Amino acid sequence: MIGRLNHVAIAVRDLAAATAVYRDTLGAKVTAPMPQPEHGVTVVFVELPNTKIEFLEPLGAASPIAKFLERNPDGGIHHLCYEVDDILAARDKLKAEGARVLGDGNPKTGAHGKPVLFLHPKDFLGTLTELEQV
Ligand code: CO
Secondary structure (H helix, E strand, C coil): CCCCEEEEEEECCCHHHHHHHHHHHCCCEECCCEEEHHHCEEEEEEECCCCEEEEEEECCCCCCCHHHHHHCCCCEEEEEEEEECCHHHHHHHHHHCCCCECCCCCCEECCCCCEEEEECHHHCCCCCEEEEEC
């Protein structure tokens, strides 16, 4: 059901510092910061030949990654995102198998303007897992 790894998301406290590490030290192609107030994050994409790394910096007081950064003050891998062809069919199959879909269970528009869902980390090896319809 899942296809390509779309991105690995890393939560960071300081986007500028994270960008410098990947752009200057690792020599990667890095986008400009993109504030996404509806998701409570500012995002930078690192564009690799085969996938993307997504830096997430908290935006606003109620950011969904604030608690994660309290537990992981140096930052850390926050979630993995896999591509699916049909997100509603994927959701229904996973729910039928007992997996928990976060939120109200309906896809939201993600950072790439495509429908996304998040799956409970306890059902997926302790890893928050995002599905994106491509
Ligand atoms: Co993501």
